Amino acid sequence: MSPIDREAHLNRWRQKPLVEKLLLALGMMLLALALKPWPAAALITAVMTGATLIGARVSPRVWLACATAPLGFLTVGVVSLVLRIELNGVSLAPGGIEAAGSLAARSAAGVTCLLFLALTTPTCDLLAGARRVGVPAEIIEVALLMYRFLFILADEVSAMDAAQAARLGHASKGRRLRSLGLVAANLLPRALDRARRMEIGLAARGWRGEMRVLSDRPGTTLRGVSEVAAVLCATAFLGIFA
Incomplete structure (x- = not known):
């Protein structure tokens, strides 16, 4: 399991309803686009x-590891x-500082919402x-299968890399590079083979495009939605009049 998935499953707000978290994230993103970059986006x-x-x-x-790449771009x-x-030579572009500040403020706000x-x-x-x-x-189930398949491929790569290391495939830079090439060359056939076996297994179980599981997630509450709405309204008020 990747660090992102681990945090998503173990964080304090794991049990909060999806609607409340979506309302907060998308609401803040819309405010970042609609209001002035300063001070709304910074807030x-x-x-x-x-x-x-x-x-x-x-x-x-x-959080910092996930934010490094988008903030770098x-x-x-x-x-x-x-x-x-x-x-x-190189010089300052006319109006470039103002445009860059606006872009940076809005983009940083959007990145934090998505994170x-x-x-x-x-x-x-x-x-x-998305199903609801x-x-x-069919699209939901294909997405779930692809999501699960990513972890299967990661396990395959880890096992292949460990096997090569045990055979001194990492003893030098040249061997390391050759080992990486072998991993890349053999990963696609293994991935196709695992995908084919998964397809056969689903067909043997009579898969018809939908696999539902029980969920213990609490439903959306009026109190939770009201709290999110209050936060959005307060942020909008401060962003406009501060």
Whole structure:
């Protein structure tokens, strides 16, 4: 299980209804797009980061690891807006600092909203919610199978890598590179074989495009929705009049 899935299943807000978490994340994202970048976007970033790290008690190390890549791409985008490269050299672009600040503020707010949803809500809950809003059952089941298959492939790669290490396949850089090539070459046939066996197993069990399981998730409550609405209204008020 990946660190993201582990945090999604073990965080403090794991049992909160999906509707409440979706309302908070998507509501904050809409506010970040609709309101001015300052101070609304900065306030949204702080609120959603606090909700993830303090409210749901997600590991700061996992949160930072997940935020590094999108924030890195954001940094590259900000630099490309601030600087202008010409034949005479590099200079500041007209209005680039303002545009870069707006982009950075809104994008950071959106990233924190998505991280909140990803680190507090398991994939199976998101797909169950998609089923309830009318997404065809076949699409949901294919998504679940693909999600499960990712872990199967990860286990295959880990087993193959451990076997190569036991045979001194990592003794030198050259052997390590050759071992990685062998893993890449053999992973696709193994993946296709596992997928074929999974298909045969589902067909043998009479799969008709829908596999439901019992769920102990609590239903949406008026109190929970009211609390989320209050947070959204307070954030919007501060973002407009602060």
